Amino acid sequence: MKTIELEDDLYRYIASQTKDIGESASDILRRLLDVSANVSADLTNVEESQPHAVDTNSETKQTVTKSPVVVEEEPTPVSAPIVVETAVEVVSHSTLPASIAKLIKNKKFKETTVSVTKFIQILSVLYAENPKEFDSATDIKGRKRIYFAKSESELLSAGSTTKPRHIENTPYWVITNTNTGRKRNIITQLMAEMGYTHALIDAVSQSI
Amino acid sequence: MKTIELEDDLYRYIASQTKDIGESASDILRRLLDVSANVSADLTNVEESQPHAVDTNSETKQTVTKSPVVVEEEPTPVSAPIVVETAVEVVSHSTLPASIAKLIKNKKFKETTVSVTKFIQILSVLYAENPKEFDSATDIKGRKRIYFAKSESELLSAGSTTKPRHIENTPYWVITNTNTGRKRNIITQLMAEMGYTHALIDAVSQSI
DNA sequence: GACGAGATCGGTGGGATTGTTG
DNA sequence: ACCAACAATCCCACCGATCTCG
Numbered sequence: 001m002k003t004i005e006l007e008d009d010l011y012r013y014i015a016s017q018t019k020d021i022g023e024s025a026s027d028i029l030r031r032l033l034d035v036s037a038n039v040s041a042d043l044t045n046v047e048e049s050q051p052h053a054v055d056t057n058s059e060t061k062q063t064v065t066k067s068p069v070v071v072e073e074e075p076t077p078v079s080a081p082i083v084v085e086t087a088v089e090v091v092s093h094s095t096l097p098a099s100i101a102k103l104i105k106n107k108k109f110k111e112t113t114v115s116v117t118k119f120i121q122i123l124s125v126l127y128a129e130n131p132k133e134f135d136s137a138t139d140i141k142g143r144k145r146i147y148f149a150k151s152e153s154e155l156l157s158a159g160s161t162t163k164p165r166h167i168e169n170t171p172y173w174v175i176t177n178t179n180t181g182r183k184r185n186i187i188t189q190l191m192a193e194m195g196y197t198h199a200l201i202d203a204v205s206q207s208i
Numbered sequence: 209m210k211t212i213e214l215e216d217d218l219y220r221y222i223a224s225q226t227k228d229i230g231e232s233a234s235d236i237l238r239r240l241l242d243v244s245a246n247v248s249a250d251l252t253n254v255e256e257s258q259p260h261a262v263d264t265n266s267e268t269k270q271t272v273t274k275s276p277v278v279v280e281e282e283p284t285p286v287s288a289p290i291v292v293e294t295a296v297e298v299v300s301h302s303t304l305p306a307s308i309a310k311l312i313k314n315k316k317f318k319e320t321t322v323s324v325t326k327f328i329q330i331l332s333v334l335y336a337e338n339p340k341e342f343d344s345a346t347d348i349k350g351r352k353r354i355y356f357a358k359s360e361s362e363l364l365s366a367g368s369t370t371k372p373r374h375i376e377n378t379p380y381w382v383i384t385n386t387n388t389g390r391k392r393n394i395i396t397q398l399m400a401e402m403g404y405t406h407a408l409i410d411a412v413s414q415s416i
Numbered sequence: 417g418a419c420g421a422g423a424t425c426g427g428t429g430g431g432a433t434t435g436t437t438g
Numbered sequence: 439a440c441c442a443a444c445a446a447t448c449c450c451a452c453c454g455a456t457c458t459c460g
Binding site: 003004005006007010011013014024025026029030032033035 | 212213214215218219221222232233234237238240241243360374376377
């Protein structure tokens with residue numbers, strides 16, 4: 001066995017070409033490159049685990065902060081009205097404000113109890129505000145999963161049950177199978193990389 | 209960067225497809241698979257500059273071209289973001305600065321809190337700066353462990369739980385299971401043997 | 417691949433701390 | 439016995455995704 005390095009996007013592309021569950025990198029590449037296998041054994045290493053440790057779960061810490069940004073609450077019509085679909089609620093058509101500062105003050109937004117919905121909306125607005133910065137900040141990722149991608153399949157292939165969701169009015173998809181604490185983390189990391197101020201970042205994270 | 213394992217013959221086949229001297233595995237595979245590089249390359253300028261994304265109406269221009277991956281867009285009632293295809297693309301190698309002096313001033317680098325990450329990056333750049341000197345300096349070692357080797361297994365066999373890591377864009381692997389102090393030591397010893405000035409060595413060690 | 421959301425808890429990686437050696 | 443240098447155990451914070459609950 002030999003080891004080679006691949007840039008992340010290339011790796012994801014290759015992974016996404018998996019046809020059979022459990023295929024190795026070699027299997028996939030052989031198919032793509034049309035190179036037939038030689039007849040020899042290939043072993044797969046199994047990782048062993050460590051005894052576990054104490055669990056301190058601090059992913060969800062609540063600190064109430066006031067948003068430092070003073071903005072008008074008036075919802076500004078954005079070019080594209082977005083459709084919020086919920087099984088429970090009645091809200092169907094809403095218009096997202098043009099800036100996050102406004103979004104998090106928006107009445108409809110604040111009334112939402114479903115954090116995934118807020119999560120997606122925040123991302124949508126962040127993209128609208130600055131597509132380029134958003135673009136380059138989407139490389140944030142967890143230990144195994146990637147958080148953003150331009151296709152559902154890319155996210156699916158980097159983890160199991162990631163529950164990808166499309167971000168409205170955006171070429172991006174996000175992972176959704178996370179607790180609220182992690183959703184806040186993702187927003188925090190993303191905004192930090194996009195260059196937002198600490199204060200605004202806090203306010204937005206808090207709003208989920 | 210991601211690492212994958214390939215069966216030997218497949219590896220040899222891919223290596224044999226090298227067209228330009230010094231091509232990386234990614235370069236070769238991109239050509240063979242017809243996957244273009246994404247332009248992102250976050251070569252964050254050393255001398256600062258993160259636009260504070262407060263202002264909105266900036267142009268929405270998409271420049272990232274994607275691989276053959278199918279992007280499934282959800283039908284939106286209104287005009288979806290337009291993806292402009294670009295032919296231009298160059299960057300494919302590492303996004304690290306070319307010299308340690310720059311590396312330790314780099315914003316992204318300084319923001320990193322994980323010392324292992326910085327450790328690896330420093331080594332990667334040191335190698336890039338002077339592979340030959342680096343080469344001959346890698347013989348430094350501890351009482352039982354060796355610190356550098358060209359393969360993971362070599363390091364594993366010279367100690368228990370050494371947590372070897374591959375140094376990007378380099379044929380080397382390093383030991384990682386050390387406290388920060390020792391990481392500094394290793395850098396210090398290495399750079400000393402490579403002939404760097406005391407001042408620079410200090411600055412770099414300090415930066416971890 | 418079809419119920420969705422997300423808290424809970426098992427897993428893992430970082431590296432300070434503690435044990436070991438000359 | 440003590441000290442400095444080194445090794446690697448082990449605790450903690452972070453991350454993933456299963457599983458509970460509405």
